Amino acid sequence: MGFISSNRNNEQLLSKIATNDGHGENSSYFEGWKAYDSDPYHSTQNPNGVIQMGLAENELCFDLIQEWVQNNPKASICTAEGANEFKEIAISQDYHGLPEFRQGVAKFMGKVRGDRVTFDPDRIVMSGGATGAHETLAFCLADPGDAFLVPTPYYPGFDRDLRWRTGTQIVPVVCESSNNFKLTKEALEAAFQKATEAKIRVKGLLITNPSNPLGTILDRDTLKTLVRFTNDKNIHLVCDEIYAATVFNQPGFISIAEIIEEELYCNRDLIHIVYSLSKDLGFPGFRVGIVYSYNDQVTSCARKMSSFGLVSTQTQHLIGSLLSDDIFTEKFIAESADRLAKRHEIFIKGLAQVGIGSLKSNAGLFFWMDLRRLLKEPTIEAETALWRLIIHEVKLNVSPGSSFHCSDPGWFRVCFANMDDDTVKIALRRIRNFVLQRKGLDQGPAKRPCWQNKLQVSLSFRRLDDFVMAPHRMSPHSPISSPLVRARN
Amino acid sequence: MTIEIEQPRVGLSKIAVSKTHGEDSPYFAGWKAYDENPYDEFRNPSGVIQMGLAENQVSFDILEEYLEQHAEEASWGKKASGFRENALFQDYHGLQSFRKAMASFMEKIREGRTKFNPDRVVLTAGATAANELLTFILADPGDALLVPTPYYPGFDRDLRWRTGVNIVPIHCDSSNNFQVTPQALEAAYKNAESMNIKVRGVLITNPSNPLGVTIHRSTLEQILDFVTIKNIHLVSDEIYSGSVFSPTEFTSIAEILESRSYKDCERVHIVYSLSKDLGLPGFRVGTIYSYNDRVVTTARRMSSFTLISSQTQQLLGSMLSDEKFTGNYITKNRERLRNRYEKMVGGLRNAGVECLEGNAGLFCWVNLSPLLESQTRESELAVWEAILHRVKLNISPGSSCHCSEPGWFRVCFANMSEKTLEVALKRIQSFMEERKITSG
Numbered sequence A: 001m002g003f004i005s006s007n008r009n010n011e012q013l014l015s016k017i018a019t020n021d022g023h024g025e026n027s028s029y030f031e032g033w034k035a036y037d038s039d040p041y042h043s044t045q046n047p048n049g050v051i052q053m054g055l056a057e058n059e060l061c062f063d064l065i066q067e068w069v070q071n072n073p074k075a076s077i078c079t080a081e082g083a084n085e086f087k088e089i090a091i092s093q094d095y096h097g098l099p100e101f102r103q104g105v106a107k108f109m110g111k112v113r114g115d116r117v118t119f120d121p122d123r124i125v126m127s128g129g130a131t132g133a134h135e136t137l138a139f140c141l142a143d144p145g146d147a148f149l150v151p152t153p154y155y156p157g158f159d160r161d162l163r164w165r166t167g168t169q170i171v172p173v174v175c176e177s178s179n180n181f182k183l184t185k186e187a188l189e190a191a192f193q194k195a196t197e198a199k200i201r202v203k204g205l206l207i208t209n210p211s212n213p214l215g216t217i218l219d220r221d222t223l224k225t226l227v228r229f230t231n232d233k234n235i236h237l238v239c240d241e242i243y244a245a246t247v248f249n250q251p252g253f254i255s256i257a258e259i260i261e262e263e264l265y266c267n268r269d270l271i272h273i274v275y276s277l278s279k280d281l282g283f284p285g286f287r288v289g290i291v292y293s294y295n296d297q298v299t300s301c302a303r304k305m306s307s308f309g310l311v312s313t314q315t316q317h318l319i320g321s322l323l324s325d326d327i328f329t330e331k332f333i334a335e336s337a338d339r340l341a342k343r344h345e346i347f348i349k350g351l352a353q354v355g356i357g358s359l360k361s362n363a364g365l366f367f368w369m370d371l372r373r374l375l376k377e378p379t380i381e382a383e384t385a386l387w388r389l390i391i392h393e394v395k396l397n398v399s400p401g402s403s404f405h406c407s408d409p410g411w412f413r414v415c416f417a418n419m420d421d422d423t424v425k426i427a428l429r430r431i432r433n434f435v436l437q438r439k440g441l442d443q444g445p446a447k448r449p450c451w452q453n454k455l456q457v458s459l460s461f462r463r464l465d466d467f468v469m470a471p472h473r474m475s476p477h478s479p480i481s482s483p484l485v486r487a488r489n
Numbered sequence B: 001m002t003i004e005i006e007q008p009r010v011g012l013s014k015i016a017v018s019k020t021h022g023e024d025s026p027y028f029a030g031w032k033a034y035d036e037n038p039y040d041e042f043r044n045p046s047g048v049i050q051m052g053l054a055e056n057q058v059s060f061d062i063l064e065e066y067l068e069q070h071a072e073e074a075s076w077g078k079k080a081s082g083f084r085e086n087a088l089f090q091d092y093h094g095l096q097s098f099r100k101a102m103a104s105f106m107e108k109i110r111e112g113r114t115k116f117n118p119d120r121v122v123l124t125a126g127a128t129a130a131n132e133l134l135t136f137i138l139a140d141p142g143d144a145l146l147v148p149t150p151y152y153p154g155f156d157r158d159l160r161w162r163t164g165v166n167i168v169p170i171h172c173d174s175s176n177n178f179q180v181t182p183q184a185l186e187a188a189y190k191n192a193e194s195m196n197i198k199v200r201g202v203l204i205t206n207p208s209n210p211l212g213v214t215i216h217r218s219t220l221e222q223i224l225d226f227v228t229i230k231n232i233h234l235v236s237d238e239i240y241s242g243s244v245f246s247p248t249e250f251t252s253i254a255e256i257l258e259s260r261s262y263k264d265c266e267r268v269h270i271v272y273s274l275s276k277d278l279g280l281p282g283f284r285v286g287t288i289y290s291y292n293d294r295v296v297t298t299a300r301r302m303s304s305f306t307l308i309s310s311q312t313q314q315l316l317g318s319m320l321s322d323e324k325f326t327g328n329y330i331t332k333n334r335e336r337l338r339n340r341y342e343k344m345v346g347g348l349r350n351a352g353v354e355c356l357e358g359n360a361g362l363f364c365w366v367n368l369s370p371l372l373e374s375q376t377r378e379s380e381l382a383v384w385e386a387i388l389h390r391v392k393l394n395i396s397p398g399s400s401c402h403c404s405e406p407g408w409f410r411v412c413f414a415n416m417s418e419k420t421l422e423v424a425l426k427r428i429q430s431f432m433e434e435r436k437i438t439s440g
Helices: A028-038 A061-070 A081-089 A099-112 A129-142 A156-165 A186-198 A220-233 A256-264 A296-307 A311-325 A326-351 A382-392 A421-440 A455-463 B026-035 B060-069 B081-088 B096-109 B127-138 B152-161 B180-195 B216-228 B253-259 B293-307 B309-320 B323-350 B375-387 B418-439
Strands: A122-129 A147-151 A169-173 A202-208 A237-238 A273-278 A286-292 A365-370 A410-417 B119-124 B144-148 B166-170 B199-205 B233-237 B268-273 B286-290 B364-369 B408-412
Touching: A028 A382, A061 A311, A061 A326, A061 B081, A081 A311, A081 B060, A081 B216, A099 A286, A099 A311, A099 A326, A122 A129, A122 A296, A129 A156, A129 A202, A129 A237, A129 A273, A129 A286, A129 A296, A129 B293, A147 A156, A147 A186, A156 A169, A169 A186, A186 A202, A186 A220, A202 A220, A220 A237, A220 A256, A220 A382, A220 B286, A256 A273, A286 A296, A296 B127, A311 A326, A311 B309, A326 A365, A326 A421, B026 B375, B081 B309, B096 B119, B096 B309, B096 B323, B119 B127, B119 B293, B127 B152, B127 B199, B127 B233, B127 B268, B127 B286, B127 B293, B144 B152, B144 B180, B152 B166, B166 B180, B180 B199, B180 B216, B199 B216, B216 B233, B216 B253, B253 B268, B309 B323, B323 B364, B323 B418
Parallel strands: A147 A169, A147 A202, A202 A237, A237 A273, B144 B166, B144 B199, B199 B233, B233 B268
Antiparallel strands: A122 A286, A273 A286, A365 A410, B119 B286, B268 B286, B364 B408
């Protein structure tokens, strides 16, 4: 239905928030999605399409959940067994949430942390996904103009979630590849200092643990350093632990909830956890976000704000049932970690074989791939050029490090849990072919493991060779010297 | 000697410490009284009857019947991938089938007098979120929206709390049955101007909460003319549109736009929800329907903070695309609400209590001003407390709805069984008889 736009002054009719870029969609993070949307890979209908590796989704364990849902018809109010609860559930709009939902989530959070800590159901506050949770906390903890320190590289959505409607700012805490992106006290102090000099009031530090996009977890010492730092500065510590159940290898995950039990001096009023079921369980559509604060006032305020983003009671009911089933949750957590580990290994090994390294990681639905040596020069422009090449020619949507505000160009986040096994093989093949082509090296058959189809690889390589541009000189970030390459094993 | 001033140990935001969430209003105090001592026919027959909650419980059996017959479509179907696809779906455009169903449901309510384009339907978790979201988009902090009084108390929170936007009231009174007039609109606008506040729009609720009446077509025309001349927005909250007792008595702003060939329609935005008409407040289903492309795009992006669960979209998408179901539901629902209303009004009349002539909604706008010692807000609250604590009825005082005329109360009738309504009416009758005796 087209409308004749008679109002030339339309632009000024909307608010500043509506007309600025705070929604973040002009970021390159989304350009790849657009390429995917217009040409999505399909095994039979579009085998040359773009494979989506830019979406951090967990699709490895749906069979387990589907089985549970089928065996537990009462959990769904759309079934004969569950329909008698329909009315009660449909009417309930209490922002405290259904008790069984809160209890189920609290129990699950504890289980994910190996039952080393317990969570109080009365502190479980709902929000519109973790997206809503972050925004709610920003509204509660900071005034417009105030800032949150956020270690880089970080999830691009934070630019929108923390800043768009709240008016708060992000001051990056720069972490570098030279020390494996470790979060150091020096970096924190530097960022805090920078903000102070710019007369920006810092209200909190936001960490994501396990990290997106790095896929790493914070060790005990670092966590204690963070608690001490925030205590000293009397600023909030927001811990986004939405990937807690995606830790698939040792070392084990340590939650901030455990640290504060150990750091008895710490002011708990400063500690807040963001959780969600979108990653650990793979339910992004259900919009289950949680604010868990140790501060009573924040809990109360966030709960009032949850009116703007409550979880559908239909979903609360399902989740409450699902997560109160201990047998299921324990099996799920173990099985999910196992499948993630296997998936992760396939990629890491496959890439190592062509000299592509990644940051050593043990969590998340992605790995942080190191393509620095493929850059023409160590700049964002070169990274962007390489990324465009990967999207449009290799047909993989991976996410460039610059979209995560990474200070070192050449890193890419590659998601691995949102596809089936066959697609994994194809994605791997494409990356490997691309890398081999870029290398311009002649990989003779003797260097390849005999189970590989060397003939096919060499032929395709030679054919591509005709079209390859003048080989660029060896980048200083040669895989031979980089400490970050996973050793072939 | 230094005086210790207690500082908050840890700084929270100004928004967090403000009272703009509105929960200290008597609107909510009555709820607390109810929560502590809720009426139950058998277990607590002398408890407080909740008449302050605008909920629609009269038509649940129709919904339940649908579910029994269509469990599979409403859920994830037989396909193994059904659950997975649904659980993964987080696109802020929403399920297309659901948007289509919402658009066609809105059309059905208006008896096909206007068409709604599914691509203009933006989904939010409830009308609460929709109203806040629109405010973020249409106004800057410090600006104002003009809202006719009396209005839904929740607007104080939804329009103002986190947005920093003000509400400037458009005063309406009983002299003309609380209808909005051009004079009142102009007066409100001038009032804002005198406070150096920029007006960005007018927000009307049609049918009105708490009045329980539809806005006249001529008034809608006047309001539309007013916003056009002032070059501001018009938000029409039509969440009670399916609760109009007789379908011909409701005119949606969409119909006015259609009659004007959609000239200058980009300033108009409609809010809808399934919480009232379908009685599903727990499912958090709200929508914004905007005739402004930029608003649709921005609202959709903002809806990331408040999406509707895909599981619920699936259920309601299937339900609302079933034309037989929706046609039957809408008709029966209207009928049952009208019957309830008539019972309520009849019972009140027997008790000597008058109310505004209503034709929609889940409540009556009742005139208890004869009971007030003085025509003041304090007297009104005194009567309210008496009714809450002695008659054990939680009704909503007009002052919590910012009514400029003391003595009016909103009394809900659709959130209880018929039996409970009878009990409530009896209590009112006894109370009024008692007052006659004591004052006589």
